[in-house]
Amino acid sequence: MKLDVKFKYWMIASTVILIVIALFALCAGQFQVPADQVLSILAGKGSTLKNAETVIRQVRLPRILFSMLAGAGLAAAGAAFQSLFSNPLATPDTLGTANGASFGAALGILLGMSSAGIQLSAMFFGILAVLLVFLVTRTAAGQNKGSIIMVILAGLVISSLFSALVTLIKYVADPNNILPVITFWLMGSFSSVTFKSLQIGAPLIIIGVLILFFLRYRMNAMSLSNDEAKSLGVNLPLTRSIIIISAAAITASVVAICGVIGWVGLLIPHIARMLFGNDNRRVLPASIVFGAEFMLITDTIARCVSNAEIPVSILTAVIGAPVFIILLRKTGGIRI
Amino acid sequence: MKFEVKDGCFSYLKEDIVLDHVSLCADEGQVISILGPNGGGKTTLLKCMLGFLKFAEGAILVDGVSEKEMKQNEFWQKVAYVPQARTQTFPYLVRETVLMGRSPYLSMFQMPSAIDKEIAEDAMKRAGILHLAEKSCAEISGGELQLVLIARALASKPEMLVMDEPETGLDFRNQLLVLNMIKKLSKEEHLSVIFNTHYPEHALEVSDHTLLLMKNGNSMFGETKDILNEKNMCEAFGVNIKIIEENIEGLTHSTILPVSLIEEDKS
Numbered sequence: 234m235k236l237d238v239k240f241k242y243w244m245i246a247s248t249v250i251l252i253v254i255a256l257f258a259l260c261a262g263q264f265q266v267p268a269d270q271v272l273s274i275l276a277g278k279g280s281t282l283k284n285a286e287t288v289i290r291q292v293r294l295p296r297i298l299f300s301m302l303a304g305a306g307l308a309a310a311g312a313a314f315q316s317l318f319s320n321p322l323a324t325p326d327t328l329g330t331a332n333g334a335s336f337g338a339a340l341g342i343l344l345g346m347s348s349a350g351i352q353l354s355a356m357f358f359g360i361l362a363v364l365l366v367f368l369v370t371r372t373a374a375g376q377n378k379g380s381i382i383m384v385i386l387a388g389l390v391i392s393s394l395f396s397a398l399v400t401l402i403k404y405v406a407d408p409n410n411i412l413p414v415i416t417f418w419l420m421g422s423f424s425s426v427t428f429k430s431l432q433i434g435a436p437l438i439i440i441g442v443l444i445l446f447f448l449r450y451r452m453n454a455m456s457l458s459n460d461e462a463k464s465l466g467v468n469l470p471l472t473r474s475i476i477i478i479s480a481a482a483i484t485a486s487v488v489a490i491c492g493v494i495g496w497v498g499l500l501i502p503h504i505a506r507m508l509f510g511n512d513n514r515r516v517l518p519a520s521i522v523f524g525a526e527f528m529l530i531t532d533t534i535a536r537c538v539s540n541a542e543i544p545v546s547i548l549t550a551v552i553g554a555p556v557f558i559i560l561l562r563k564t565g566g567i568r569i
Numbered sequence: 570m571k572f573e574v575k576d577g578c579f580s581y582l583k584e585d586i587v588l589d590h591v592s593l594c595a596d597e598g599q600v601i602s603i604l605g606p607n608g609g610g611k612t613t614l615l616k617c618m619l620g621f622l623k624f625a626e627g628a629i630l631v632d633g634v635s636e637k638e639m640k641q642n643e644f645w646q647k648v649a650y651v652p653q654a655r656t657q658t659f660p661y662l663v664r665e666t667v668l669m670g671r672s673p674y675l676s677m678f679q680m681p682s683a684i685d686k687e688i689a690e691d692a693m694k695r696a697g698i699l700h701l702a703e704k705s706c707a708e709i710s711g712g713e714l715q716l717v718l719i720a721r722a723l724a725s726k727p728e729m730l731v732m733d734e735p736e737t738g739l740d741f742r743n744q745l746l747v748l749n750m751i752k753k754l755s756k757e758e759h760l761s762v763i764f765n766t767h768y769p770e771h772a773l774e775v776s777d778h779t780l781l782l783m784k785n786g787n788s789m790f791g792e793t794k795d796i797l798n799e800k801n802m803c804e805a806f807g808v809n810i811k812i813i814e815e816n817i818e819g820l821t822h823s824t825i826l827p828v829s830l831i832e833e834d835k836s
Binding site for chain 1: 616620621641645646649650652655657658659660670672673677678679680705
């Protein structure tokens with residue numbers, strides 16, 4: 234029971250810390266706004282500082298909200314996929330959603346779509362990728378029908394297909410003005426998040442995270458062998474499909490709004506496992522909170538340390554790797 | 570509970586018959602052992618009985634009702650599966666693993682309740698592993714892990730256990746622990762147990778009836794001591810066999826000596 238108590242205190246503390254960091258992030262930036270002004274703006278009382286209200290409400294608030302959602306979503310999707318595939322190396326992009334969405338966005342940029350058009354195109358292709366995976370899996374005959382290896386293999390195939398298509402688009406794109414846009418976009422950044430993009434991206438992320446959260450106990454049984462999971466009364470095809478579609482909706486939405494962000498989906502669930510063991514009743518909620526914190530911190534650093542924004546994917550690895558190594562040394566990896 | 574397999578047939582490839590009209594019946598409190606050579610279809614039969622594979626012909630009856638007419642959860646509340654002890658990819662605590670046995674009673678989005686936790690604790694007591702509750706499944710021995718999996722099965726309050734080679738890979742002491750557990754569950758708690766095994770001695774020790782699988786999908790089913798005689802085992806395993814009986818403290822124990830290979834007819 235010790236573990237459950239530790240988990241409870243950690244969750245309470247982490248949620249408080251998350252709120253504090255979010256407030257700090259609202260203040261921080263090239264244009265600094267004092268905390269009392271931020272609170273007054275959030276309470277709807279306005280500010281005495283010129284432009285402060287616009288910066289906070291139109292620029293920082295949507296960006297901060299979306300970075301937290303993206304981090305929580307990617308970490309939850311990663312944790313879910315790790316259990317689903319009984320594989321510690323699974324990430325949210327394992328089934329090709331990220332590459333599908335990248336293709337959709339690159340295509341949108343190439344065709345000169347509006348930013349909403351690019352986002353919708355990315356979401357469409359991200360979800361299309363995972364539907365194709367289902368289609369390929371269904372064609373498997375005999376003993377392999379419905380086996381998880383078939384799903385992973387199909388994911389690999391679809392993933393590399395879309396990756397090739399992204400390369401094709403980069404190849405034909407105008408190297409002077411279109412190609413840099415695509416390349417920078419693929420590196421991932423929260424800089425263009427507005428309330429409009431929040432409206433497009435947030436709903437599917439929130440729904441996906443909620444579904445995964447409520448399915449968390451089933452994920453324990455899913456991580457065992459197929460026969461064991463069935464013998465525990467799990468409806469395998471149905472549960473598996475729900476998890477995959479939820480994770481795909483999350484990943485496609487994140488990629489659609491802010492590009493490809495690596496590491497979070499792999500790193501954060503493992504941090505949760507090292508601290509609280511492998512039971513998904515703890516791993517999933519912890520991943521959601523830690524994911525939100527990690528993404529928020531990384532993005533705040535990305536926009537504050539220099540005048541030019543640092544692509545956030547670079548930072549997730551640069552910050553994530555040392556954090557991971559320190560934890561690995563302290564806890565000795567996943568033992569509990 | 571009465572569990573029956575009637576004329577089950579199965580083959581992976583059409584020309585290669587694995588099970589040919591196999592029948593068996595387990596009454597309440599009975600222990601049934603399944604023996605046969607490697608590739609004889611022991612595991613296949615087990616998978617068919619549990620619905621992981623589908624019989625091409627034949628039926629499975631639970632208290633006279635066809636398994637096809639039962640809801641998944643209904644079936645798994647009566648029948649529990651004890652797989653071979655393998656390391657988990659993501660090792661859970663012993664108590665978490667045992668608690669998973671309550672899953673057939675939970676809906677998709679439901680969390681286990683305090684009552685489920687009590688039932689799981691009781692199952693750990695019955696399997697004699699309560700002292701391991703807070704340990705990780707990666708830190709306990711193979712024998713202990715097998716008992717954990719039995720406890721997980723017991724947590725679903727089943728009327729029958731189906732065990733896949735429960736004593737394979739265990740040392741003498743752990744083998745006896747598992748066998749005694751099977752005896753206790755059947756005789757004292759009136760559970761039916763069906764188990765696969767490579768050891769005819771163990772079948773003679775604990776089982777009431779035995780299904781002996783032969784090559785080409787043939788099989789015979791009956792009282793263990795009638796089925797596991799020298800002649801039948803010679804035929805099933807292709808080995809000359811001698812059964813030696815020894816009376817120790819009023820109980821007869823049998824040991825089986827594989828003497829020599831029977832030359833196969835290569836034609």
